[in-house]
Amino acid sequence: MESAGRRLRAERELRGMSLEEVASGTRIPLRVLERIEADRFDELPADVFARGYLRAYARLLGIDPAPVLALYERSRAPAHGSGLPPGSVLAQPERGARFGVAIVVVILLILFTLALSIVLQPRQRETPYELSRAAGAPRPPTTIAIG
Numbered sequence: 001m002e003s004a005g006r007r008l009r010a011e012r013e014l015r016g017m018s019l020e021e022v023a024s025g026t027r028i029p030l031r032v033l034e035r036i037e038a039d040r041f042d043e044l045p046a047d048v049f050a051r052g053y054l055r056a057y058a059r060l061l062g063i064d065p066a067p068v069l070a071l072y073e074r075s076r077a078p079a080h081g082s083g084l085p086p087g088s089v090l091a092q093p094e095r096g097a098r099f100g101v102a103i104v105v106v107i108l109l110i111l112f113t114l115a116l117s118i119v120l121q122p123r124q125r126e127t128p129y130e131l132s133r134a135a136g137a138p139r140p141p142t143t144i145a146i147g
Contacts, residue, residue, distance in 0.1 A: 002071060003075055004054055004068050005038060008036065008054070008061065012061060017061075019033050019037075022057065026053075036053060041075070054069055
């Protein structure tokens with residue numbers, strides 16, 4: 001089965017180029033080119049970088065990058081067809097974790113309501129009537145009972 005790395009290596013050797021020439025022409029580090037040709041794509045930084053390296057390498061060799069990228073995609077596709085890497089399992093959130101979040105939301109709602117009631121509570125006169133008279137405030141009118 002042909003792979004992207006083998007294809008690029010065969011094209012490079014067909015043109016009589018060394019890896020050092022490819023490295024200087026593409027500005028791809030030599031160790032990265034060695035990994036590409038050995039099809040060790042899992043040792044490359046990220047998928048987007050691997051695609052860029054393959055595209056630059058193919059263009060330097062004068063070949064169409066699309067077939068090389070298709071070979072790369074085929075080698076990266078999961079064998080079992082679920083779209084996940086082999087051995088990975090989707091974790092379901094624990095029931096207790098959801099219950100804990102609900103409790104936290106209820107407690108926060110209660111605290112918010114309490115704070116709002118304190119802020120919006122009607123204010124009462126803060127100084128007693130006797131103290132305010134001593135400070136020179138006018139006296140309230142007195143009522144006299146007739147009777």
